[in-house]
């Protein structure tokens with residue numbers, strides 16, 4: 001079987017060549033040009049990029065409305081993917097986010113060469129997402145609480161966890177421990193980053209160990225699972241929260257359903273690996289819609305830090 005056509009498609013999005021190659025003699029393209037002068041017909045063509053179709057209820061949503069609604073379908077509440085920056089903006093008090101390790105980038109430790117080299121992949125994703133890697137970390141204020149916040153972005157190599165994601169999160173957790181702060185990590189990930197092999201897998205142990213030290217100080221860790229949170233990330237820090245929250249409809253799991261079905265040779269129950277299924281079975285604590293997230297987080301933080309705050313007050317008086 002010839003699979004090269006599939007492979008080429010997966011890296012196709014980083015090329016800009018099609019715009020440069022002149023189209024072969026197509027007489028149909030020429031007569032179209034005069035249409036541009038008719039401004040009315042041009043306006044009718046514009047909405048193409050301004051509307052998004054909801055994959056569950058098929059409603060056409062005006063992009064501006066979708067942005068204002070935190071990328072949640074106003075009709076059926078389907079949660080679209082949201083970038084890390086947009087998410088930080090929706091949760092954090094204005095001008096309080098101090099980013100950490102903003103310039104940290106991955107290097108190609110293994111000299112990975114596949115269909116495309118890891119180096120070229122990194123370059124392409126950096127350019128397309130304006131991110132340096134798949135997580136943004138920093139200290140900030142949510143309500144009256146100073147917290148250490150890490151937010152993953154699925155747009156950067158499927159939110160995969162390599163050395164940089166692991167290191168940035170570990171430093172964030174350590175800073176939280178040092179400064180007596182709760183840690184909040186919002187995950188979305190396809191798992192460990194295969195381009196870094198063992199170096200990616202080591203991040204699972206590293207982040208988990210850092211969280212153990214954080215827990216020893218009796219500081220809360222809130223893990224928020226968004227669509228999708230799977231594999232190496234779910235098998236490490238994402239499932240270690242004192243409170244584990246999820247967004248509605250998020251796919252959460254370790255291996256994919258097909259692998260599990262083949263291994264166990266059993267029929268999987270309906271809704272398997274959704275946030276709702278995991279809530280019913282006690283693996284997560286609550287499902288929180290994106291629009292209520294900030295308010296709910298403040299409530300949880302008030303509750304979880306009540307002892308610490310009382311101790312601080314007593315020490316001060």
Ligand SMILES: [Zn+2]
Nearest residue numbers: 054057073076
């Ligand atoms: Zn919808």
